[in-house]
Amino acid sequence: MPKKILIVGQGIAGSVLALTLHNAGVEMYIADQLQLKSASSIAAGVINPVTGKRYVKSWGFDTFYPFAKDFYQKISQAAQQPIWFDYPIVRLLGSALEQNDWNLRVGRPDYEGFTDVAMHAGEWQGLAHPNYGFGVIHQSARVDFSAVCSYVQLFFSSRNRFLDKHITLENISTYLPDFEHIIFCEGYYGAQNELFTGIPWLSAKGDRLLIRLHTDRVIHSMLKKQIMLVPYGAGVYWAGANYYWDFEDTDPSQTGLDFIQEELATMLHVGYDLVDHSAAVRPVAKDRRPIIGWSKDNPKIGIFNGMGSKGALLTPYWAAHFAQHILDGISINKEVDIERFG
Numbered sequence: 001m002p003k004k005i006l007i008v009g010q011g012i013a014g015s016v017l018a019l020t021l022h023n024a025g026v027e028m029y030i031a032d033q034l035q036l037k038s039a040s041s042i043a044a045g046v047i048n049p050v051t052g053k054r055y056v057k058s059w060g061f062d063t064f065y066p067f068a069k070d071f072y073q074k075i076s077q078a079a080q081q082p083i084w085f086d087y088p089i090v091r092l093l094g095s096a097l098e099q100n101d102w103n104l105r106v107g108r109p110d111y112e113g114f115t116d117v118a119m120h121a122g123e124w125q126g127l128a129h130p131n132y133g134f135g136v137i138h139q140s141a142r143v144d145f146s147a148v149c150s151y152v153q154l155f156f157s158s159r160n161r162f163l164d165k166h167i168t169l170e171n172i173s174t175y176l177p178d179f180e181h182i183i184f185c186e187g188y189y190g191a192q193n194e195l196f197t198g199i200p201w202l203s204a205k206g207d208r209l210l211i212r213l214h215t216d217r218v219i220h221s222m223l224k225k226q227i228m229l230v231p232y233g234a235g236v237y238w239a240g241a242n243y244y245w246d247f248e249d250t251d252p253s254q255t256g257l258d259f260i261q262e263e264l265a266t267m268l269h270v271g272y273d274l275v276d277h278s279a280a281v282r283p284v285a286k287d288r289r290p291i292i293g294w295s296k297d298n299p300k301i302g303i304f305n306g307m308g309s310k311g312a313l314l315t316p317y318w319a320a321h322f323a324q325h326i327l328d329g330i331s332i333n334k335e336v337d338i339e340r341f342g
């Protein structure tokens with residue numbers, strides 16, 4: 001008998017999981033309280049293979065990246081709009097130390113095809129300040145999260161399978177008899193879900209700006225120093241982000257605005273207008289791995305969360321993994337299983 005599953009939360013995690021299960025033949029429904037602020041609605045959707053101060057290759061990149069590219073490109077075809085952008089990253093290196101560390105990476109065989117040395121800032125030359133050195137990151141991309149989420153919402157609402165509802169401990173019993181499973185993809189709000197206690201959350205708030213650069217140049221690469229500048233089309237660029245682990249609210253903050261503008265001043269040689277300033281919270285577990293599995297209180301109720309700052313890269317692969325677990329009974333990988341928290 002075909003399964004009937006309700007997904008709660010329609011950020012990138014809920015959207016991708018719902019579509020993956022639908023494609024596997026499951027009768028899918030999605031509920032989202034649309035008034036809540038989602039991380040997916042403000043994220044740049046960047047996939048960056050080499051991150052951090054030490055330029056380390058992302059966990060599982062060689063496995064997750066081709067999977068993600070194939071998944072998003074298929075949605076792009078179905079939605080008939082561009083969703084995946086193959087944008088390289090121009091890395092500004094601000095000191096001899098940074099350049100030295102970068103060159104060490106470029107020389108390593110396992111970084112071949114990912115990192116290069118450049119003589120200048122490429123498309124950004126003249127718009128970016130002169131720097132100590134330049135690198136280029138390949139196999140990076142931008143995924144348009146808003147386009148994915150809009151497509152998925154339209155897909156399910158046009159089939160009368162989208163509920164604009166807040167599902168809570170108080171009202172879940174209304175829905176449980178109708179579904180074989182209810183899976184929570186609540187992002188940061190999952191930290192308050194009493195069906196899944198004991199998760200060591202380390203969620204991080206982030207601000208981001210949208211800016212309009214004072215140039216007519218059309219750019220197809222991202223610019224990275226401490227923060228990232230990402231082309232959003234029509235002369236608008238996404239700029240961010242900061243990480244705050246201690247925060248009192250999820251509103252855009254003056255400190256966040258100041259930080260991003262100060263960083264922009266070190267990167268850009270060109271003026272800009274501020275178009276928007278927003279903030280949201282990344283759902284992060286302490287070990288920075290996704291959180292997948294079932295509630296101890298009720299094994300019909302699942303969780304798919306913890307995509308952290310890498311939702312674009314991680315979500316398609318782990319959604320397929322969870323789908324295989326639900327449909328074919330494969331074990332959940334121990335690295336992402338909620339059971340790892342005991």
Ligand SMILES: Cc1cc2nc3c(=O)[nH]c(=O)nc-3n(C[C@H](O)[C@H](O)[C@H](O)COP(=O)(O)OP(=O)(O)OC[C@H]3O[C@@H](n4cnc5c(N)ncnc54)[C@H](O)[C@@H]3O)c2cc1C
Nearest residue numbers: 009011012013033036039040043045046167187206311312
């Ligand atoms: C500033 C910033 C920049 C980022 N940049 C990137 C980036 O470049 N690349 C990248 O890969 N990642 C990035 N991220 C991280 C990325 O946003 C997350 O990994 C991802 O969006 C998490 O998706 P999610 O679906 O788990 O959560 P969310 O996007 O937060 O979605 C959760 C959804 O659940 C709904 N919801 C919650 N509880 C309930 C409930 N009880 N009932 C009904 N609905 C509910 C909410 O309304 C919301 O729509 C960034 C994050 C931030 C904040």
